[in-house]
Amino acid sequence: MIRIVVIVSEPTSLATTRGHLLLALQAAGYEVHAAAPVDATTVRWLTENGIRFHPLPMERAAIAPFGDTLLAFRLYMKIRELKPQVVLTCAIKPIVYGIPAALIAGVSRRHALITGLGYAFTDRHKSLRWRMVNAVARLLYAASLRAATTATFQNEDDHDDFRRLGLLGLTPANVVNGSGVDLDRFKVAPLPEKPRFLMIARLLRDKGLAEYLGAARLVKAVRSEARFDLVGDEDPNPAGFPVSELEAAVKDGTIHYHGPVEDVRRVIADARIYVLPSYREGTSRSVLEAMAMGRPIITTDAPGCRAPIVPGVNGLLVPVGATTPLAEAMIQLIDNPDEAECMAKNSRSIAEQRYDIKKVTAHMMEIIGVERPL
Template identity: 90%
Template sequence: MKRIVVIVSEPTSLATTRGHLLLALRAAGYEVHAAAPVDATTVRWLTENGIRFHPLPMERAAIAPFGDTLLAFRIYRKMRELKPQVVLTCAIKPIVYGIPAALMAGVSRRHALITGLGYAFTDRHKSLRWRIVNLVARLLYAASLRGATTATFQNEDDRADFRRLGLLGRTPANVVNGSGVDLDRFKVAPLPEKPRFLMIARLLRDKGLAEYLGAAKLVKAARPEARFDLVGDKDPNPAGFPVSQVEAAVADGTIQYRGAVQDVRTVIAESRIFVLPSYREGTSRSVLEAMAMGRPIITTDAPGCRAPIVPAVNGLLVPVGTTTPLAEAMIRLIDNVEETVGMGSNSRAIAEQRYDIHKVTAHMMEIIESGRRSE
């Protein structure tokens, strides 16, 4: 039996973002193993679906030389123990330590899935800390990706940047349409009558939290009937957004903060317009889910954010890091109900055409099985 090990840094993604792919691998005859930090709910889901779980301690958001060296050794030891034919690594630490470890352990096909570039590539202020993190990330990516069988990105901009920076070497590079969206689970919901905006994101500066809060304040002054929801958990990332600023916006009535939500379908259904003023994404899963449920999108003209948007067809693009243009886009969709309804319908159609999880999974399976470039 063919054996594959999937290594991730965020354990919950195994059941959510990667679950459909893991099940497809099982159906294709693979013995599927997953390695990640422990999350009890995820471990239970994996076990119920016949996927073997291996605990892999990992500091996801920190540079820790001793801990990361130990991580690389643990991955190497696990590869020697399991002897898989294939390894799929997702996110920076599994890639930069997992690919070399798998190569040393003799794994014949080593795939890197780069789902977004994160803080290491997106700090707009270019602080000294960021410069150090960026340099280290580039060196690690360059070293590890040369040992990969393939590298797969979720938008064309990220692949182009890695090529420009010389991080890929001769490694074949693919682009897939994000992680896909389950169109049967995320069904179209009627748009509410009142203008209600929704942002779903971890509390990170580079998600555009400051811009969302600032635009919400401007819009409420001009259109008091507008409502603004924020959904998302805190994050230990160096780019974490101050919770105090969120609390202040709640206290003055600008937004409603709903914290982390297990099932986002309810909050999307309650919204009229989805907003993500992020500085950069792989391809946002929350945007795809909102599109599948028939929501118009306001996001930034940034790598990974603009990919699912046809301007003025299913959404609006605004400049990165700006508040007034974001507020103007919000007011436009408040004042033009017919346009908003049409954009919502078009969002669903684009989700069906390009982001159906079955199509994205089939593309990933082709890459994993062939080990070749598949545009």
Template identity: 85%
Template sequence: MNRIVVIVSEPKSLATTRGHFLLALRVAGYDVHAAAPFDEMTVRWLTENGIRFHHLPMARAAVGPIGDAILALRLYRKLRELRPQVVLTCAIKPIVYGIPVALIARVPRRHALITGLGYAFTDHHKSLRWRIINAVARLLYAASLRGATTVTFQNEDDRDDFRRLGLLGRTPASVVNGSGVDLDRFKVAPLPEEPRFLMIARLLRDKGLAEYLGAARLVKAVRPEARFDLVGDTDPNPAGFPVSEVEAAVADGTVRYHRAVEDVRRVIADSRIYVLPSYREGTSRSVLEAMAMGRPVITTDAPGCRAPIIAGVNGLLVPVGATTPLAEAMIHLIDNPDEANCMARNSRSIAEQRYDIRKVTAHMMEIIETGQQAAE
């Protein structure tokens, strides 16, 4: 029986984002193991579904030579103990440490899944701190990905940027349609008639929080009936957005802040238009979930954000970091409800055609099983 070890830095993603794929691996006959920081609910879900969990302490946002050396050593010992045929790494730290360690541990197939480039590639203001982090990230990616059997991206822009920057070497690269969306779980919900906007994101500057709050203020000045909701927890990332700014927007009536929500279907169903003014994504899961539930989307014309959107068909695209165009797009959909209704229907149709989680999982299985570059 083939054994696969999936290494992630965010344990909850194993049950949420990767759950369907892990179960498909089990059905295909793999002995599936997961290595990640500990999370009680995730461990329970994995155990109930016959997937072995291995605790791997990993600070997602911290970098330290001693701690990272200990991480690499622990991972090496675990891979030598398990002797898998396949390793799949997701996110920057599992990739830059997991791929070289798997190579040293003589794992035959070493796959990297790049679900987004994060702060290291998306600081809109190009600060000195960002330039240093970007340079280090590029060096680490270039060194690790040359040891990968395949690299999989969630949008073509990321793949093309990595090729242009010379980070892939000769490693085959594939593109899948994000992590997919469960169309049976995220069913179409009736659109409220009231102009209710929703954004779901961790509190990070590069998610476009400042633009969302700024646009909400502009819109409410001329369309006071509009409502704006924000869902998402704080984040230790260097690009963290101050919760005090969100609280100020709550205090002045601009936005309703719900923090983290276990099941986002309720808040999506309560919204009319989904908004994500992010600077860059892999492919946003929240956008796909909103599309599956039949919501028009306003997002940025940026890598990973524009991928699921056909401008004027199922949503609108606005420039990155621009508050006024975002507000104008919101007002346009308030003032043109029939157009918004049509976009809502098209969103569901596009989700069914391109982002059905069963199709995305089948594509990932093909990549894992063959180790060959998927058709581009």
């Protein structure tokens, strides 16, 4: 039996984002192991599905030379102990430390899945701190990806940037349509008549939170009936959004903040239009989920954001970091309900054609080299 170890930095992604792939690998006859920081709900799900979990302490956002050295050593020891034939790493720290560890441990198939580039590649202000983080990230990626069997991206822009920056070397690279969306779970919901906007994101500046709040204020000044909802948790990332600014927007009635929500289907069903003014994504899972439930999308003309959108067909694209165009797009869909309803139908259609999780999983299985059919 072939043994695979899947290493991630965000444990909840094992069930929510990678769950379909893990179960498909298992069904194909693989012995599946997962390594990540501990999350009780995720560990329970993995255990119930016969997937072996290995706790892996990891500071997802922090740059900590001692802690990261210890992480690299732990990864090497765990991989050497498990003796897998395949290792799949997702996100920057599992990739830059897990791929070399797998090479040294003698693993023959070493796969890197770049799900997004995050703060290390998206600070629009090019601060000194960001320049240092970016330089380190590029060096680490270049070293680790040259040791990978394959590198897989979730949008063409990230792939092209890594090629242009010389970070891939001769490593074969692939592009998949994000992580996909479960069309059976995220079913079409009736489109509410009231102009209710929704954004789901971790509380980070580079998700476009300032722009969302600013656009909400502009829209409410001229369309007082509009409502703006925000779902998401705080994040230790250096680009974290100040809680004080969020609290002020809640206090003055600009937005309704729900915090983290375990099942987002209810909040998507309550919304008429989904908004994500992010500066960069891999491919946003929340956008795909909103599309699957039949919602028009307003997002930015940025890598990973524009990929699922056909402008004027299932949504609107606005410039990155621009509040006024975002507000204008919101008003356009408030004032043109027929256009919004047409986009809603097209969103579901595009989700079915390109982002069905079954199709994405099949593509990932092909990349990993699974010989048995799903």
